[in-house]
Amino acid sequence: MQRVVVIVQDGAEPFGLGSMCEVWAEPYHPEDDAPVFDFRVCTPTPGRVRGASGFDLYVEHGLEVVRGADLVCVCPKRDFTEPAPAVADALRAAHDAGATIFAHCTAAFALGEAGLLDGRACTTHWRHVDTLARTYPEARVDPDVLYVQDGRVLTGAGSSAGIDAALHLLRTTFGGRVAATTARRMVVAPHRDGGQAQFIRSVVPDFESDALGSVLAWIPEHLGDDLSVEALSRHALMSPRTFARRFRQETGSTPHAWVTHQRVLAAEQLLEETALPVEEVASEVGFANAATLRHHFTRARRVSPRQYRRTFSCAADPEERTG
The missing domain is CATH 3.40.50.880 (Class I glutamine amidotransferase (GATase) domain)
Incomplete structure (x- = not known):
């Protein structure tokens, strides 16, 4: 060449x-x-x-x-x-x-x-x-x-x-x-x-169903709660079967996948804006432990939470940025 x-x-x-x-x-x-x-x-x-x-x-x-x-x-x-x-x-x-x-x-x-x-x-x-x-x-x-x-x-x-x-x-x-x-x-x-x-930001879109739209707007504010299909269907005043079917029809996603995506987005924000250890970030956004956060975060963003923090954080400890 x-x-x-x-x-x-x-x-x-x-x-x-x-x-x-x-x-x-x-x-x-x-x-x-x-x-x-x-x-x-x-x-x-x-x-x-x-x-x-x-x-x-x-x-x-x-x-x-x-x-x-x-x-x-x-x-x-x-x-x-x-x-x-x-x-x-x-x-x-x-x-x-x-x-x-x-x-x-x-x-x-x-x-x-x-x-x-x-x-x-x-x-x-x-x-x-x-x-x-x-x-x-x-x-x-x-x-x-x-x-x-x-x-x-x-x-x-x-x-x-x-x-x-x-x-x-x-x-x-x-x-x-x-x-x-x-x-x-x-x-x-x-x-x-x-x-x-890793550079893409997502927002909650508008939906035809007021009940479903209300639930989707509520989820990001309650990521540490029980967000199973049963719990979400109660919030939407639907049966679990009806809720899961309508959720997929309107979002193209399962409730579990949607919740996981919202938890990853929330984890991004905490990794960028705070110096919380990864274990605490996982707890804050509703993942059972740091390993679960790493699994879902890496699958969604192609980088680990620690790598993401090194790239984007304004608040992380020096060890987080360089370790």
């Missing part, structure tokens, strides 16, 4: 372009001895490219420089669902010629337009994974990961996950030392645990 080309379009997101420059456009640093790339930025119509954040770009090269590239990166743009046939054609041709294609964040939509996601695992920012799946139903969209590589197609989730994906590509192409050296220069972790599920 020697020649790297980044495609930008009107509405270019500056962080996406900047992160690619940080990884692929650096000059030679003798102390690092990392590879240096023939790096170029291009656009469908060379000249002024409108930016998304109050400043524009001037781009000299057109899409012809994509030919012969070893790696073609696509920078996200503000109107990411708007078709760009010229870009799609260039990406298809580059992939057919043997190039690796890397889409940062919502640039995955450009790969979908090019047909490069058909039958492939991929991802994008968690806010837009459902739209990506609907728009390109042949794509296998994974909503939880930071990045996915499937063959010579690499997609990263939002913002900083593009750096994770780029470091992954460096690691698999040049080895762990190059990836670690690049990460150290950028002052980022060479590898992050978990997936983007």
